[in-house]
Structure formats: C-alpha cells, structure tokens
Amino acid sequence: AKILWNDQIVSEEEVKIGYEDRGYQFGDGIYEVIKIYNGDVFTATEHIDRLYASADKIQLVIPYTKDVLHKMLHELIETNEVQNGHIYLQVTRGISPRQHNFPTTAVDSVLTAYIKETSRPLAQLENGVKACFVEDIRWLRCDIKSLNLLGNVLAKQEAISKDCYEAIQHRGEVITEGSSSNIYGIKDGVLYTHPVSNLILNGITRKVILDCCEEIGLPVVEEAFTKAQALEMDEIIMSSTNAEVMPIVSVDEKPIGNGIRGEWTQKIQQAFELKIPSSIGV
Ligand code: PLP
Known part of the structure; x- marks a missing residue:
C-alpha cells in the first residue's frame, strides 16, 4: 500500500517512525478518520476543518494548507485505487528527546495517512x-x-x-x-x-x-x-x-x-x- 508520509506518497516499507516521536511516547497528536465511498471522500472539508481545529487546541502547527492536504488525500486515494474504505490520518508533534513540555527548538510535526479498504456494515x-x-x-x-x-x-x-x-x-x-x-x-x-x-x-x-x-x-x-x-x-x-x-x-x-x-x-x-x-x- 502507498502511505502519505508528511507531504510524500511512499511505499509502506519506506515509512520510518521515530521511537522518540511524541505521538508514540505521549499520545501527543491528533487524528481523523474519513470515509471513502465509490472512490470519493465524504465530508472531507468538515474532517479537515476539525483536524486543524484539534491542532489549534493543542498548539500544534500543521505545515500545509487545508487545500494542499485535501489534494494530497485525493492523490492517496487515486494512487491506491480504492473504491470503498476509509482514510486514517494522524499528525504528531514530532520527534524530540523525551520531556513532557513542548520541544524548545523547532521540530517538524509528523503526518501519516493510509487507507483501509472496508465494506459498509x-x-x-x-x-x-x-x-x-x-x-x-x-x-x-x-x-x-x-x-x-x-x-x-x-x-x-x-x-x-x-x-x-x-x-x-x-x-x-x-x-x-x-x-x-x-x-x-x-x-x-x-x-x-x-x-x-x-x-x-x-x-x-x-x-x-x-x-x-x-x-x-x-x-x-x-x-x-x-x-x-x-x-x-x-x-x-x-x-x-x-x-x-x-x-x-x-x-x-x-x-x-x-x-x-x-x-x-x-x-x-x-x-x-x-x-x-x-x-x-x-
Ligand atoms: N465520539 C468519539 C469519541 C469518536 O471517536 C468518534 C469517531 O470515531 C465520534 C464521536 C464520531 O465522530 P465522526 O462522526 O466524526 O466519525
């Protein structure tokens, strides 16, 4: 499967997740689940708006505009040729030596998104x-x-x-x-x-x-x-x-x-x- 890793679509073997990723160590991040029906995302704008709202509430900066993210999700669906399923997308505060407070130097957030093919229940x-x-x-x-x-x-x-x-x-x-x-x-x-x-x-x-x-x-x-x-x-x-x-x-x-x-x-x-x-x- 092809995965969206930050702003690139790569094979899943290429994705590297840091053991000091704050998502992994603190659950310091946010996520969305977006449904795909017949090759198209459902209520994508609402999900993307909520993602950015969640990010704001934890003072996490997503380094892409909503439009760019929206386009990347469409690309992910097309690359994987999925008709029905969902996108799981998460953004963490990134990789930094473990301490509870936010990193004191600039650290990039880490975005991953992938698709699961599922049928409706x-x-x-x-x-x-x-x-x-x-x-x-x-x-x-x-x-x-x-x-x-x-x-x-x-x-x-x-x-x-x-x-x-x-x-x-x-x-x-x-x-x-x-x-x-x-x-x-x-x-x-x-x-x-x-x-x-x-x-x-x-x-x-x-x-x-x-x-x-x-x-x-x-x-x-x-x-x-x-x-x-x-x-x-x-x-x-x-x-x-x-x-x-x-x-x-x-x-x-x-x-x-x-x-x-x-x-x-x-x-x-x-x-x-x-x-x-x-x-x-x-
Ligand atoms: N409440 C909680 C705790 C959830 O995790 C979810 C979604 O998984 C929902 C409500 C429903 O949200 P949505 O309709 O946006 O999927």
Missing part, C-alpha cells in the same frame, strides 16, 4: 447492535480528537467483553457519547443528543444526522439524557464515520423500544443514504 445497519453502559472516565477535553484514546480503548474493550458492539459512556447518570461514536435517543417523535461541549467529540456524522432530521421533519433537542431515560427511549442510535447511522437495539441486555431498528432510525438512514457520493454513471 450493512447487516448491522439493518438488524441493529447491542450496547452496554460504561462509566466515562476520560479527561475533560473530549472535543479534541486526540491520539490519547486509553479511556475510549478501555470502554470499547469492556463492551466487546460483554458481547456488545459499543459502550454508551456516562458521567454520573448523564449519557455523553460512545467509545468511538455519538449517541442519540428518540422518544415520542423527538431526537435527543448531548449538546456539543468539551465532554463529547463533535461528530461529523452527528452534523449530517441533524441535517437529515431537519429534512425528514424530526425535531431535535440538543440536551443530554440519563441512563434511566435512555432505557425508556423508543429508539437509540449511535453514529460515526464508519458505523454511519447505527441502530442500538438493546442496552445492558434490555431491549430498546421493540428491540428492532425503529422507524425514525430507518428514515434517518434513508436520508443519510442519499448524501453518500455515488460512483460516476450510477
């Missing part, structure tokens, strides 16, 4: 998935898409060990978000989701879903709900770049609504589907 999108509650033990800057993912990793592992697809995290009684997704509840024809704040990642798919809700006439209330309220919802959804609009049909083994994908969820999925880039001529 179509069976789960139809049948829904199981989730469980997990205490949200993460730091208070979940708005930064940081490489520090240990809290998320532990939450997802707990879910997997319980045969669940996702962990629904909560601070005290209040639902925040999934380990790698945003969470929504639908009750009596209204969609509820945690407001954008430092406690959640402002998902790009979340924004697409809120647009879909507007299109299909489903009112949205950006207010957090509790674990008890979650169990009383008619429908629960999780969303992310790769999981798209994913129905959650049980939480801690308790069925949500009828225990199958709900009607509003299906309508949101249909509206989402229309936004996906289709291949030329189809």
